[in-house]
Amino acid sequence: MNTPLVSVVVPIYNAERYLNKCIDSIINQTYSNIEIILVNDGSSDSSLEICSSYESDNRVKLINKKNEGLSSARQTGIDAASGDYLCTVDSDDYINNDFIEKMTWKISKESSDICVCETRVYSEDHPKYVRYFRINEKAYDTVQITKDSVEQHYAxxxxxxxxxxSWNKIYRLDFIRNSGVRFSLKKSFNGTDLLFNHLLLLHLPKVSVVNEALYNYQVLENSRVRRKDKQLQKGFMIIFNNIIEEVRKLGYSDSIFLEISKLYVTMLDYAASDLFNSTSKYNVLKTKFEEFCILNKEFLHENNKLVIDPEQMRTLSLRTFCVLLIKRNKSSLFLYLNLRQKLFRLIWVLKGVSFAH
Known part of the structure; x- marks a missing residue:
């Protein structure tokens, strides 16, 4: 029996502090039939030199390109991949030494298109901060996603x-290529993984799960600084326009728009939180909030099949946000979001953590 080749794509931009740990964790995998595609996205630090030091390993392929952002770097790696399966590791994270072995065994055994594992979230700057992204045990069984299940349960x-x-997954490379889905979000926006995977879900993958935390995702102190100019709301609107276009192309019924609406409200709420974290200057915040409301109104007008229904939201906070969004009382919505964000910050302070995740 042939051992499947696994392509591991590592997009890299100014990651010199963590890069050795990341690459070493891939080099030292218990599963050896891998190709490691290091994509240096125009780093200005010593990342390129660090990558070059690994080229003596014949499994390593180094691609040095101009800086075009994470989406372009991921896609460059995928285009260069020749494996049966593909996974991607962020350059400031690392994987357990049996990540590829266990994920490849599962996706091969189940003949699935995507395999997902649980994740350990940590910070080297805050050693006491550790939490886990767990998968509900009801989802442990391998599932063939169907059109009906997407229309009824997409969110x-x-x-x-x-x-x-994307980093807690392994994919069948042919599934990605046959779907036509690519990493395409411009570097001025966040959400490249969200767009890629939500579009893949519309192509009805067979999904399996490894219920172990095999991926180690690092929360960085400067993550907010790197994201503050990313225009989350505008990025999410681009993402949802792409999702809606794919939905129409694939012939889904209008019933899916309720599910897309749930996702939209969740992402809009996230964008609102990010906005209220972006500045402590009241007048600047008010101006940004006015733009936030105008953009939302325009987006819903253009996508009139979206249904904003508080009863469909899964948490009290989202239901409250939804109610105030519908009423279009800007003062009440502004007050609620402002107070909620101050409460969130207080909770982080009490936990002794000085960053937001």
Whole structure:
């Protein structure tokens, strides 16, 4: 029996502090039939030199390109991949030494298109901060996603399998290429993994699960600084326009728009939180909030099949946000979001953590 080749794509931008740990964790896998595609996305630090030091391993392929952002770097790696399966590791994270062995065994055994594992979230700057992205045990069994299940449970499926992330997964490469889905979000926006995986979900993958935390995701102190100019709301609107276009192309019924609406409200709420974290200057915040409301109104007008229904939201916070969004009382919505964000910050302070995740 042939041992499947696994392509491991590592997009890299100014990651010199963590890069050795990341690459070493891949080099030292218990599963050896791998190709390691290091994509240096125009780093200005010593990342390229660090990558070059690994080229003596014949499994390593180094691609040095101009800086075009994470989406372009991931796609460059995928285009260069020749494996049966593919996974991607962020350059400031690392994987357990049996990550590829266990994930490849599962996806091969189940003949699935995507395999998802649980994740350990940590910070080297805050050693006491550790938490886990667990998968509900009801989702442990391998599932063939169907058109009906997507139309009725798209939002739940996306949440269950952490479809906002790519790094806790291994994919059958032919499934990705046959779907035509590519990493395409411009570097001025966040959400490249979200767009990629939500589009893949519409192509009805067979999904399996490894219920172990095999991936180690690091929360960085400067993650907020790197994200503050990323225009989350505008990025999410681009993402949802792409999802809606794919839905129409694949012939889904209009019933799916309720599910897309749930996802939209969840992402809009996230964008609102990010906005209220972006500045402590009241007048600047008010101006940004006005733009936030105008953009939302325009987006819903253009996508009139979206249904904003508080009863469909899964948490009290989201239901409250939804109610105030519908009433279009800007003052009440602004007050609620402002107070909620102050409460969130207080909770982080009490936990002794000075960053947001």
């Amino acid at each position: 739940e499926l996306a949440q269950t399998y952490y479809m906002s992330d």
